[in-house]
Amino acid sequence: MHERKQQVQAALLAHDRIDDWDGELVIAGREVAEDRPDDWVLEGWYPNKPGKAQKTALAALFQGKAPKITIEELPTEDWVTLSQQGTPPIRAGRFHVHTPDHPADPDTIDFVIPASQAFGTGQHRTTSGCLEMLGAMKARGVLARNVADIGTGTGLLGFAALALWPRAKVTLTDIDPVCVPVVEDNAALNGVPLGPKPGEAVMVVAEGMDDPLITVRGPYDLLIANILAGPLVELAPDFGKAVMPGGSLLLAGLLAGEQEAAVRRAMRLAGFRLGARLQRGDWAILWLRRRRMR
Known part of the structure; x- marks a missing residue:
């Protein structure tokens, strides 16, 4: 349409x-x-x-006269993977992300992420914007010892956090079980250790924050969520409980404008204040800080 x-x-x-x-x-x-x-x-x-x-x-999503709807039957293919094949490398701040058919860049924090069924190869502006913001947070002195990446997809953002803070404990979560083998393969490909200890990453299949392991491994001093505006608003109270006072919340997947306003309003009610903001195209990337208790 x-x-x-x-x-x-x-x-x-x-x-x-x-x-x-x-x-x-x-x-x-x-x-x-x-x-x-x-x-x-x-x-x-x-x-x-x-x-x-x-x-x-x-x-019904459109006000007034609805546009013409064209229906096309697609072959049985993995369209997410096919759409990502042949994509060029991206440079996002300190990071270089590429598929296996492109060479590494030794002067950057380099990740090779094959095309996959999971979201988060670095090509989308929300993912590359999060990589930029993570680098900016590190440069501004943020110390992350305990990290959660909610809706991790390929694992890229969690891997990036671990590269910046090598002694952190990292919890990767996604609602889609297909992400488990994707994350495991990408971890092996990039030398990211999997496990529960500092300097390692654990993968959890969960809807939002709804898993005992996510609760037990908290509170977090850095929580990343590159998902969608609606779920971000719904998860705001859970994020408020999961992020320690003074901790950081990195959000993406929301359009600048009405979506951003709704997300910021929900996060403000959950105890967060804006630390910094990027806009890449129509997408806003937000770094929020949890207010310290008085």
Whole structure:
């Protein structure tokens, strides 16, 4: 569905407010082309042929006249992996992230992340923005001894935190079990030790913060969550409990504007204040600090 940027972003915001959305109907918005930044398309994926209910749900996200919906049957392929193959390396602050078909850069903190079914290869502006912000936090004297990466995907952001703070304990979590072998393979590929001790990373499959191990390993002095605006708002009270006073919260996956305002409002109520902010394209990356107890 081709529309103007503001209309697609408004549709994404409308989607965030729907509690009973069909979880099998996955949507995303993107630019049509780099030289047409104001022309966007809203795409949806459904495991079966979409029917009237799915088309009605998509159309209802738009105010006024709904755009034309085009349906296309896709071959049985891993489209996430295919879309990431052949992607160029990215440089984000101190970090260099590339697929195995590109050489390493010895003058950086280098990670090789193959195309995979999990989100977080570094190509998306939210992921690269988080890498930039982690480097800025380190440069400003942040000390992280206990780190959690919520919604880790490939494990990249947790690995990056461990590279910056080599003696930290790192907890990697994701709701999708497919991330477990992806994280294990990427850890082996990049020499990241897995285990419960300082200098190692542990992987947990959990919805949000809902796992006893996440609670037991807290509180955290650095918590990273590059997910979506809606879940960030919902998880704000849990983050407030999980991050120690004076600790840092790094958030991404939210559009600048209304989504960012909603997330910042929820985090403020949970006891966080803004430390720094980056904007990469339409995406905001937020570094928040938990208020110290008086």
